[in-house]
Amino acid sequence: MQVHTVGEGDPGVAVVGAVHGDEPCGARAIERFLATDPEVDRPAKLIVANERALERGVRYVEADLNRALPGDPESDLYEERLAHALTTEVAGCLSLGIHSTVSYDEAFANVAYLNDRKREIAAHLPVTSIVDFTAVSDGRSVELPGFVDIEAGHQGSEEAVDNAYDCLVAFLRTTGVLGGDPPTPDPGLYAVDEAIYKEPTRTYRVHAENFERVAPGETFATVDGDPLVADDAFWPVLMSAAGHDTLLGYRSTYRGPLSTGGDPTADATGAADRASDATDD
Ligand SMILES: [Zn+2]
Numbered sequence: 001m002q003v004h005t006v007g008e009g010d011p012g013v014a015v016v017g018a019v020h021g022d023e024p025c026g027a028r029a030i031e032r033f034l035a036t037d038p039e040v041d042r043p044a045k046l047i048v049a050n051e052r053a054l055e056r057g058v059r060y061v062e063a064d065l066n067r068a069l070p071g072d073p074e075s076d077l078y079e080e081r082l083a084h085a086l087t088t089e090v091a092g093c094l095s096l097g098i099h100s101t102v103s104y105d106e107a108f109a110n111v112a113y114l115n116d117r118k119r120e121i122a123a124h125l126p127v128t129s130i131v132d133f134t135a136v137s138d139g140r141s142v143e144l145p146g147f148v149d150i151e152a153g154h155q156g157s158e159e160a161v162d163n164a165y166d167c168l169v170a171f172l173r174t175t176g177v178l179g180g181d182p183p184t185p186d187p188g189l190y191a192v193d194e195a196i197y198k199e200p201t202r203t204y205r206v207h208a209e210n211f212e213r214v215a216p217g218e219t220f221a222t223v224d225g226d227p228l229v230a231d232d233a234f235w236p237v238l239m240s241a242a243g244h245d246t247l248l249g250y251r252s253t254y255r256g257p258l259s260t261g262g263d264p265t266a267d268a269t270g271a272a273d274r275a276s277d278a279t280d281d
Pocket residue numbers: 019020023066098099100
């Protein structure tokens with residue numbers, strides 16, 4: 001793990017890249033930021049987390065770091081020890097983790113256990129959507145207090161590096177590390193309800209678009225040519241035939257713009273309806 005510090009004192013802000021080694025955009029965005037020799041108003045740390053996996057161009061070496069938090073310093077597995085080191089490094093920090101996907105080209109943010117600090121960070125990222133993973137968080141960094149992740153775009157693309165850099169700068173403005181105002185895009189909030197699993201030996205094709213509503217009765221994917229039909233309406237998130245061995249993606253519910261939505265007990269249809277006509281609540 002590489003930890004670069006900008007500014008003087010003990011940082012309360014962290015940016016974390018390369019949690020997954022085959023998603024280099026975060027490490028590249030950190031390099032780009034450090035190369036500007038930035039002037040900062042408060043200190044921050046820039047962390048390249050999984051150097052071994054990054055060098056090899058693989059998601060992980062022994063275990064998925066983003067399912068291993070908070071980790072275990074005594075574990076036999078490299079990423080479980082690394083997860084403990086990372087958790088310790090970001091303890092008490094407002095943190096931005098940077099990822100990329102094979103399922104969607106635009107930047108979006110991931111959160112869990114949304115609180116005021118996370119809401120403030122998420123509200124000022126240049127993204128179109130925020131995904132709440134609380135229902136399936138399972139050892140992800142977004143479970144940590146003060147931690148928000150972004151998916152910066154398509155894995156390995158230059159656009160993902162540009163998006164990651166823009167999100168990094170916006171985050172450092174929101175947290176007062178950099179001067180200037182961050183953007184206020186008011187992204188839509190999607191709450192993940194459940195994972196949709198794959199059978200590894202079968203061939204999947206996805207027909208639905210991520211973040212676009214799938215209607216009841218609609219075929220959202222095929223498996224060996226047979227339709228997978230939605231019983232109830234949902235909004236696909238991270239859905240891709242190629243992204244993962246056992247996971248097709250997630251079902252989510254649209255909750256409306258972040259500024260008006262986000263109450264997990266709210267009636268989802270009502271929230272989406274309210275969001276679509278006005279922001280009058
Ligand atoms: Zn990732």
